[in-house]
Structure formats: C-alpha cells, structure tokens
Amino acid sequence: MPRHLPVRIAAVTRLLLLAVALTFANGAVAGATPRIAAANWTVAETLIALGVTPYAVADIPNYDTWVQSPPIPPETLDLGLRNQPNLELLAQKPPDLLISSALFSKDNARLERLMPVRLIDNFSSDLPYFEATLEMTREIARLSHTEARAESLIDGTRRALDAASQALESLDRPVYVVQFSDSRHVRVFGEGNMVGTLMARTSLDNAWTGPTNAWGYANVSIDRLAETPDAHIVVIKPFPRSVDAELANNHIWSRLPAVRAGRVSEIEPVWIFGGLQSIQRLAHELVAALAPEGRGDTGEAS
Amino acid sequence: MIRRARSPLWLVLLLAAATVVLGYVNLATQFGDLQGQWWQAIVSPDDARIRQVILHFTLAPRLLVALMSGAALALAGCLMQQVLRNPLASPATLGVTSGAQMALVIATLWAPGWMLAGREWIALAGGVGAALLVLTLSWRARLAPMVVVLSGMVVSLYAGAVSSALLIFHQQSLTGLFIWGSGALAQDSWDDTRFLALRVGLVLVLSLFLLRPLSLLDLEEENAKSLGISMRKLRFAALGLGIFVTACVVSAVGVIGFIGLAAPAIARLSGARTLRQRLGWSLPIGALLLAVTDQIVQALSPFTAALLPTGAMTAAFGAPLLLWLLPRLSLGGTRPITSRAMVLPRRVHPSRRLWLLASIAIAVVILALGFGFVLEGRAAHPAWMGLDDLGLVIDWRLPRVMTAAAAGLMLALAGTLLQRMTGNPMASPEVLGISAGVAIGVIALMLLPLGVAPLSTSVTGLAGAIASMLVLVACNRRSGFAPERLLLTGIAISSMLDAMRAIVLASDDPRAQELLSWLTGSTYYASLESTGWVVVVALVLMALVLPLQRWLTLLPLGAPTAKALGVDIDRSRLTLLALVALLTVAATLVVGPLSFVGLLAPHMARLMGLNRARHQLIGAGLLGVIVMVAADWLGRNLFFPYQLPAGVVAALIGGLYFMWGLRRL
Numbered sequence: 032m033p034r035h036l037p038v039r040i041a042a043v044t045r046l047l048l049l050a051v052a053l054t055f056a057n058g059a060v061a062g063a064t065p066r067i068a069a070a071n072w073t074v075a076e077t078l079i080a081l082g083v084t085p086y087a088v089a090d091i092p093n094y095d096t097w098v099q100s101p102p103i104p105p106e107t108l109d110l111g112l113r114n115q116p117n118l119e120l121l122a123q124k125p126p127d128l129l130i131s132s133a134l135f136s137k138d139n140a141r142l143e144r145l146m147p148v149r150l151i152d153n154f155s156s157d158l159p160y161f162e163a164t165l166e167m168t169r170e171i172a173r174l175s176h177t178e179a180r181a182e183s184l185i186d187g188t189r190r191a192l193d194a195a196s197q198a199l200e201s202l203d204r205p206v207y208v209v210q211f212s213d214s215r216h217v218r219v220f221g222e223g224n225m226v227g228t229l230m231a232r233t234s235l236d237n238a239w240t241g242p243t244n245a246w247g248y249a250n251v252s253i254d255r256l257a258e259t260p261d262a263h264i265v266v267i268k269p270f271p272r273s274v275d276a277e278l279a280n281n282h283i284w285s286r287l288p289a290v291r292a293g294r295v296s297e298i299e300p301v302w303i304f305g306g307l308q309s310i311q312r313l314a315h316e317l318v319a320a321l322a323p324e325g326r327g328d329t330g331e332a333s
Numbered sequence: 334m335i336r337r338a339r340s341p342l343w344l345v346l347l348l349a350a351a352t353v354v355l356g357y358v359n360l361a362t363q364f365g366d367l368q369g370q371w372w373q374a375i376v377s378p379d380d381a382r383i384r385q386v387i388l389h390f391t392l393a394p395r396l397l398v399a400l401m402s403g404a405a406l407a408l409a410g411c412l413m414q415q416v417l418r419n420p421l422a423s424p425a426t427l428g429v430t431s432g433a434q435m436a437l438v439i440a441t442l443w444a445p446g447w448m449l450a451g452r453e454w455i456a457l458a459g460g461v462g463a464a465l466l467v468l469t470l471s472w473r474a475r476l477a478p479m480v481v482v483l484s485g486m487v488v489s490l491y492a493g494a495v496s497s498a499l500l501i502f503h504q505q506s507l508t509g510l511f512i513w514g515s516g517a518l519a520q521d522s523w524d525d526t527r528f529l530a531l532r533v534g535l536v537l538v539l540s541l542f543l544l545r546p547l548s549l550l551d552l553e554e555e556n557a558k559s560l561g562i563s564m565r566k567l568r569f570a571a572l573g574l575g576i577f578v579t580a581c582v583v584s585a586v587g588v589i590g591f592i593g594l595a596a597p598a599i600a601r602l603s604g605a606r607t608l609r610q611r612l613g614w615s616l617p618i619g620a621l622l623l624a625v626t627d628q629i630v631q632a633l634s635p636f637t638a639a640l641l642p643t644g645a646m647t648a649a650f651g652a653p654l655l656l657w658l659l660p661r662l663s664l665g666g667t668r669p670i671t672s673r674a675m676v677l678p679r680r681v682h683p684s685r686r687l688w689l690l691a692s693i694a695i696a697v698v699i700l701a702l703g704f705g706f707v708l709e710g711r712a713a714h715p716a717w718m719g720l721d722d723l724g725l726v727i728d729w730r731l732p733r734v735m736t737a738a739a740a741g742l743m744l745a746l747a748g749t750l751l752q753r754m755t756g757n758p759m760a761s762p763e764v765l766g767i768s769a770g771v772a773i774g775v776i777a778l779m780l781l782p783l784g785v786a787p788l789s790t791s792v793t794g795l796a797g798a799i800a801s802m803l804v805l806v807a808c809n810r811r812s813g814f815a816p817e818r819l820l821l822t823g824i825a826i827s828s829m830l831d832a833m834r835a836i837v838l839a840s841d842d843p844r845a846q847e848l849l850s851w852l853t854g855s856t857y858y859a860s861l862e863s864t865g866w867v868v869v870v871a872l873v874l875m876a877l878v879l880p881l882q883r884w885l886t887l888l889p890l891g892a893p894t895a896k897a898l899g900v901d902i903d904r905s906r907l908t909l910l911a912l913v914a915l916l917t918v919a920a921t922l923v924v925g926p927l928s929f930v931g932l933l934a935p936h937m938a939r940l941m942g943l944n945r946a947r948h949q950l951i952g953a954g955l956l957g958v959i960v961m962v963a964a965d966w967l968g969r970n971l972f973f974p975y976q977l978p979a980g981v982v983a984a985l986i987g988g989l990y991f992m993w994g995l996r997r998l
Contacts, residue, residue, distance in 0.1 A: 108711065111973075112502075117974035117975075119706065119725075119729050120706070120973075120974050214521075215517070215521050242636075254387045254521070282390050284521070
C-alpha cells in the first residue's frame with residue numbers, strides 16, 4: 032500500500048515546517064516522551080496535536096485522505112488496518128503503550144502481553160461528545176507527559192469555539208452539515224459529535240432534526256435536505272469517487288432551495304469523529320464558509 | 334405442481350393492490366402538503382417549488398424504475414432458464430450481477446473517470462465477462478444445467494471475494510458503493526427511467542421475436558434440431574439479451590439479485606406452463622414484487638437513521654419465499670450426470686500420495702511459521718525468523734497458523750462427508766448454506782441489543798447451522814435430496830446471509846468493518862488458548878469421523894443399496910449431519926463463511942485418485958490444511974503490514990483451482 036508520492040512530498044514538507052516550529056516553540060519535552068502507538072485516528076491526531084510523534088499509527092494512507100491535519104510525521108510506522116493493527120510488527124519492537132479504542136479492539140487482554148494497552152475513546156464514554164473529547168485529551172496528555180500542552184490545546188479550542196460563536200452570531204439560518212456517500216445520499220450530522228458540539232456552543236441551529244445513529248449521523252437521500260428549505264448546506268470534503276462531477280447533472284440537488292440560492296459551501300476534509308484539533312478546524316472552516324467577514328477572528332490555535 | 338388449475342392472476346392482482354395501497358400511503362405521508370397538486374407535480378412541476386420538484390424527480394421515477402427493473406430481471410431469468418433448460422438459472426446464479434459489481438468496485442478505485450463516462454458500460458463489461466467465464470467453464474459439459482449453475486456460483490463467490498478484499502482496504506471510500514451494491518432505488522431524475530425504458534423495451538421486443546423458437550426448446554433438443562433451428566445461435570442470442578438487460582439494471586440501480594430467480598419460479602408454480610405464459614406472468618410478478626418491496630422500504634425509512642437498501646430487502650423477503658416454494662417446485666427430469674467425476678481411475682499407491690501431501694503440509698506450516706517480515710530500524714523486510722525470536726513466533730504466528738490448519742481440516746472433512754452422503758460432488762458446507770447459517774446466527778447476535786442473553790457466538794452460530802440443516806432436510810426430504818434442489822436450498826439460505834450482510838454494510842455503521850473482517854475469515858483474533866481449543870475440537874471430530882468410513886463407502890451407492898448392505902440409513906445420516914454441523918460451526922467461527930475449502934479439498938483429493946472413503950478423508954483433510962495455512966501466510970505477508978483474511982485468500986486461490994478443475998468435469 033504505497034502512498035502517493037506527491038502527497039508524501041507535500042506531507043514531508045509540511046512536517047519539516049511543523050518540526051522546525053515545534054523545536055523553537057518548546058525544546059526538550061521530547062526526551063521524556065514514551066513511544067506510543069495509536070490504532071485510532073482520533074488518538075493519533077491528538078498525540079500529534081500535543082507535539083508527540085506517535086511510534087506507529089494505523090492505516091496512514093487513509094488518514095491522509097480523511098483526517099489530513101495534523102499530518103503524520105514521516106518516522107511514524109504504519110500499523111496496518113485500523114481494526115487489526117499488525118501484531119507481528121508490534122511484537123518485534125513493542126512500544127511503551129498502545130492506545131486502542133472500544134470499536135476497533137476486542138482483545139486488549141491478549142495485546143497486554145506485548146505492551147501496556149489503554150482503551151481511550153471519545154465515543155464509548157457516557158459523557159457528551161465534547162466533554163468526552165476533553166477527557167480523552169487530558170488522559171492522552173497524562174500518558175505522554177504533555178499536560179501543559181493539553182491545557183493550552185483545550186484553551187485554544189475554547190477560544191476557537193468562542194470566536195466562532197461570535198463570528199456566527201448574526202447568522203440566523205439553520206445549517207445542514209453533510210458529507211456525500213454517493214451522488215444521491217449524504218451523511219447528515221446531528222447531535223452527539225463535533226457538529227452537535229459546535230451547534231450547541233454557537234448560535235447555529237442544526238437543520239437536521241431527524242434520528243441519528245450512535246455516532247450522531249444519519250445516512251439519507253439528498254431530497255431530505257429540502258425539509259428545512261431556508262437552510263444553508265455545508266459539505267465536508269472529500270467527495271467520494273466522482274460525486275462532485277455527477278452533482279452537476281443531479282436535478283434534485285440543483286433545485287434544492289439552498290443550491291438555487293447559492294447557500295452551499297464546501298469545506299476541506301475534517302474528521303468528524305476526531306479530537307480537539309479537528310474541532311478547531313471545523314470551527315474555522317464553518318466560520319470561513321458561513322461568515323466570511325468574521326474570518327480573521329478564529330486563528331487556529333494549537 | 335399443486336395449483337396447476339389456477340392462474341397466477343390472483344397473485345398479480347394481490348401484488349398490484351398492495352402496490353397501489355402502499356404507494357398511496359407513501360404519497361400521502363411524504364407529500365401530504367401537496368395534496369391536490371400531485372398530478373401537476375408529476376407531470377410538470379413548478380421549478381421554484383422544491384416540494385413539487387422532489388415529487389417529480391423521486392417518487393414517480395422510483396416507482397417506474399422499480400417496476401421496470403423487476404420486469405427486466407424476471408425477463409432475464411426467464412430467458413436464461415429457458416435457454417439453459419435450467420430452473421436455477423438467473424442473473425445472480427450465472428454470476429452476472431457479481432461480475433458487474435466487481436467491475437464497478439475496481440473502476441471506482443482505479444479509474445474513477447470511467448465511472449463518469451459510463452457506469453453502465455463498466456457494469457456490462459463485468460457482467461458479460463463473468464457470464465462468458467461461466468459459459469467457458471461449462472462448455473465442455475455442453476452447458477449441462479448443474480455445471481452452469483455451479484460455475485456461476487464459483488464465479489460469483491470469486492467476484493465477491495475480490496470485492497470484499499478491496500472493501501477491507503478502502504472502506505471509507507467505498508461507502509457509497511455499499512449503498513449502490515445493495516440496490517438502493519432512490520432516484521433523483523428521470524434519466525434512469527428513460528435509460529431503462531429504452532433498453533428494457535428493446536430487449537422485450539427482441540425476446541418476443543425469439544419466443545417461438547425458444548418455446549421449441551421445451552421439446553427434446555433433438556426434435557428441435559430436426560425442426561431446423563440452430564441451437565447454438567438461438568442460445569447465444571437469448572442469453573445475450575438476458576445478460577444485457579441485467580447489466581442495464583445493475584448499472585442503473587445496483588444489485589437486486591433475487592427477482593430473476595424467484596419471479597419465473599413463482600409464475601411456473603402458480604400455473605404458468607408454456608414459455609409464453611411463463612414470460613407473460615413472470616414479468617408482472619417480478620415488477621410488482623420489487624415495487625411492493627420498495628414501497629415497504631419507503632414506508633419504513635422515516636423511522637430509521639440507517640438506509641434500507643431495497644435490493645437487499647428483496648432478498649431478505651425473497652429467500653424464505655423461495656424456501657417455501659421449493660418442495661412445490663417441479664424441477665423436471667434434467668437430473669445431471671455428475672457421477673462421472675466419481676469414477677476416475679483409481680491410483681495404485683494412494684498411500685504414497687498421502688505421504689506426499691503430508692510432507693507438503695509440514696513444509697507449508699514451517700514456511701508459514703518461519704518466514705515473514707522482520708522490522709529493522711523503521712522498515713520491515715521479508716526474512717526468516719532467527720531462533721532467538723522463537724517466543725515471537727510461538728506467540729503471534731503459531732496461533733494463526735494452527736487455527737488456519739484446524740479450520741481447513743474441519744471444512745475439508747465436512748465437505749467430504751457431505752459429498753459422500755449426498756452423492757453430489759458439488760455439495761459443501763459453503764455451497765449448501767450451512768456456513769451461511771452460522772454467519773446469520775453470529776450477525777443476529779451482533780445486532781441484538783447487548784446483554785439480552787448470556788449467548789456466545791458459538792451458541793448462536795450452532796443454532797444457525799442447525800437451522801439451515803433443518804431447512805435443508807425439510808425442503809429436500811420428499812425429493813430424496815435431489816442435487817439441484819439441495820443446491821437451490823443452499824443458494825436461498827446463502828442469499829439470506831448476503832441480504833443481511835448488505836443491510837449491515839449499507840447502514841454505514843462503523844461496526845460494519847468488524848463484521849466484514851470476520852465474514853471474510855481472518856485468523857487475526859486467534860490466541861494460543863483459543864487455538865488450543867480449536868485444534869482439540871478438530872482432532873476429536875476427526876477421530877469421530879474416520880471410523881465412519883463404512884457408511885461413507887456405502888451411502889454414495891444410494892439408499893436402497895446401502896440399506897440392503899445393512900446400513901441404518903436414518904441413523905447414519907443423522908450422525909453424519911450432526912458431525913457436519915459441528916465441523917462447520919467450529920471452522921466457520923474462526924475463518925468465516927467464505928473459503929471454498931470444503932468444496933475444494935474433497936474434489937482435489939479425488940482428482941488425485943484418492944477414491945476410497947478413508948483415503949479421501951485424510952487426503953482432503955491434508956489439502957484443507959495446506960490451502961488454509963498457505964492462504965493465511967499469503968494474507969499476512971502480501972501487503973504487510975496490511976493483512977488480508979485467510980478466508981478471502983483461500984477463496985481466491987481455491988476459486989482459481991476450482992475453475993480450472995471444472996473444465997474436466
């Protein structure tokens with residue numbers, strides 16, 4: 032599974048810049064950091080946001096497509112499939128810690144013979160999504176000795192949410208936040224994930240009020256996006272296959288009130304099930320999409 | 334044929350009434366706000382009023398597309414059944430639908446531009462490719478019904494295995510394809526309606542021209558020939574039409590597999606006798622079956638966050654229907670001569686062959702344990718493990734290798750038992766739906782709210798296996814387990830699993846990935862302890878099976894002969910069936926329902942000249958071990974650190990071998 036070379040080069044370049052920035056920002060934390068492997072992209076994202084280079088992360092090529100930012104450092108090993116991290120690989124040089132998630136690992140007991148395993152996950156907790164994500168971040172920070180960075184990441188996220196709330200204050204339109212599954216179906220996000228969090232912490236109203244699954248979304252055909260006619264539609268990239276091209280010929284899509292009125296925005300890929308860094312990115316993207324004049328207020332803090 | 338006197342009219346009227354009532358209910362609930370403007374919205378909607386636009390572009394075309402797709406598949410099924418004189422022929426059983434699906438998966442991943450240029454042509458290419466492969470494989474057997482269906486199933490399973498392997502690596506990118514793959518009929522324009530109307534209409538007209546010569550196929554082939562009909566051209570023309578119309582449906586709305594098999598069967602059963610009648614009735618039956626199912630799906634959709642795919646729902650409703658129909662279905666006298674493969678020349682030295690197989694098995698096991706990827710610095714490269722890494726090999730490779738070996742052994746034994754019991758060389762736990770039964774049990778447990786009962790997958794799996802065997806026995810007792818009937822029952826059970834799988838996958842639930850990796854048969858979760866159990870179970874069951882060679886020698890001679898030679902038929906069958914159930918459950922729980930090994934190993938053993946029950950059992954067992962261990966090793970290392978499940982790899986290797994072997998059948 033080789034990564035595409037251009038993507039790789041781009042990732043490496045970005046990383047070099049990031050590495051330089053980090054070195055100057057705070058120098059000597061790295062030495063004490065344990066080597067941590069992450070089977071879950073949200074944990075990987077959080078580790079990198081905390082300035083920790085993960086020892087290994089699962090399915091890096093798909094991370095580059097779906098999570099994108101923060102990029103994975105080049106020295107991080109690819110662990111293989113997310114739900115089946117390669118044990119032969121882990122066994123040859125076990126990390127100091129493997130962080131797995133409830134969904135992807137049902138046999139942590141067996142893995143513990145290799146290395147300590149911690150189950151950390153922002154979706155299997157009883158807490159609401161945002162609180163669970165804060166909790167997850169703090170726990171990862173404890174394990175990687177980066178508590179100070181975690182607090183600044185959390186503060187940064189709160190600031191980003193506040194800024195987003197201000198920037199979006201004047202917007203009284205409900206919003207659909209969707210991701211295309213194919214040209215006729217979308218995942219529409221509701222409560223219980225970062226979209227719900229953002230809606231709750233800003234004055235935004237979610238246009239989708241229908242049922243959602245345990246991850247806070249529903250898979251529906253696009254005509255249901257007309258149920259709230261005055262809504263704005265925010266589309267999270269990437270488009271699967273050639274959907275963006277097919278949409279041009281889609282009669283319903285082109286006649287949706289939002290589309291006719293030009294109230295559709297496309298935003299860069301954001302891992303909706305992700306951590307604080309992803310929330311900040313989503314807040315930033317939403318503000319840029321919905322209230323372009325308020326753009327300057329929400330710099331990405333990390 | 335118990336209702337010969339009746340005509341299918343009552344059934345068609347019933348289905349039509351249901352469609353109208355459900356259609357009205359859906360119209361009234363979804364578009365109650367437009368009451369009074371319904372007709373105007375359908376004919377010429379006001380562009381500025383989105384509700385009218387939605388009604389215009391979704392509801393009416395969706396109904397028409399459902400009706401046309403149903404009719405088209407029924408037409409394809411009728412043509413294929415008539416041409417091949419085979420009541421089991423249908424777009425799905427000939428591999429056309431899976432071929433089309435695989436082509437689309439591949440195009441999506443590697444040539445997305447082509448998808449835009451013409452999805453239907455890619456689907457058509459895949460469908461035609463699969464059908465050609467099926468016909469090539471069965472050409473030597475002069476397209477004997479049984480061989481055609483068997484080739485079709487192998488090609489289907491093969492295409493399915495390829496698609497599954499790709500889905501494991503690209504789940505995020507292929508979500509949309511899951512929806513399409515399970516036959517979602519949602520429309521957003523009249524394009525599909527026009528697309529289908531033109532093509533289905535054309536095919537229908539052409540089929541009507543072929544109607545007369547085709548009905549002569551009901552006569553014996555020789556008679557038809559003497560009437561001056563070129564059988565070959567006729568068959569090609571009619572089959573070509575059937576495949577084309579199927580590919581059109583698949584490219585427009587996805588895989589809706591069951592209608593093509595069920596509609597003609599229902600028509601035949603409810604009294605349609607001549608080809609003209611069968612065609613005339615199965616078209617409306619197919620059309621209305623799909624339309625009713627789709628209306629039910631639409632009526633349910635407001636209540637769920639998951640997407641209910643109509644194609645999969647059709648299979649979920651259709652499979653029980655087919656099971657109910659089976660004992661009532663007259664399959665005609667085309668009992669295939671499959672025993673040719675049973676009388677291959679007997680080798681003089683079967684024990685030499687067995688020793689050879691045993692050494693190969695040991696060599697493969699050593700390779701699988703010792704050779705793999707070694708991490709050096711930041712890169713892993715292939716190498717032999719040193720002795721100092723023995724602990725690592727024992728902890729992380731041994732369990733997988735031994736689990737694969739035990740599963741291969743058990744599937745091979747189960748396959749051998751089934752083939753000998755039924756005298757049917759195509760029987761195997763996978764083909765007869767017993768593995769599918771285990772999988773259905775496991776999925777049911779996964780879908781039930783947790784903590785409902787202290788059940789484990791082995792209990793529900795066993796329940797599933799027993800249920801499918803009861804169904805097999807109930808549907809086939811009266812016919813004396815005629816091969817076609819048995820296989821048809823197996824297909825029906827398997828299609829139920831396919832339906833459940835498609836529904837779970839299309840629901841876009843992240844748990845689907847876990848299910849998929851189990852269904853494709855990974856040994857990933859094997860631990861030393863679980864492996865110990867699996868190996869012990871395998872050895873105990875083998876010890877129970879081996880002494881039964883007398884039964885296994887006599888039963889293939891037929892029940893009367895065996896009885897005359899002193900075999901207690903009922904007791905022996907029951908014992909053997911129980912053993913098959915246990916072997917299948919134990920193996921399926923660790924390597925999933927898809928592997929081919931149960932079909933393949935007994936065959937290979939016989940092709941190697943191991944004809945006697947004892948030799949075949951041991952030979953097949955060893956071959957099962959070799960194939961599964963090799964598959965597991967390849968799966969672990971081909972794309973390191975990404976791992977392919979052993980079941981899929983075994984299906985890919987085994988399928989190729991089996992296709993090659995089919996030529997000799």
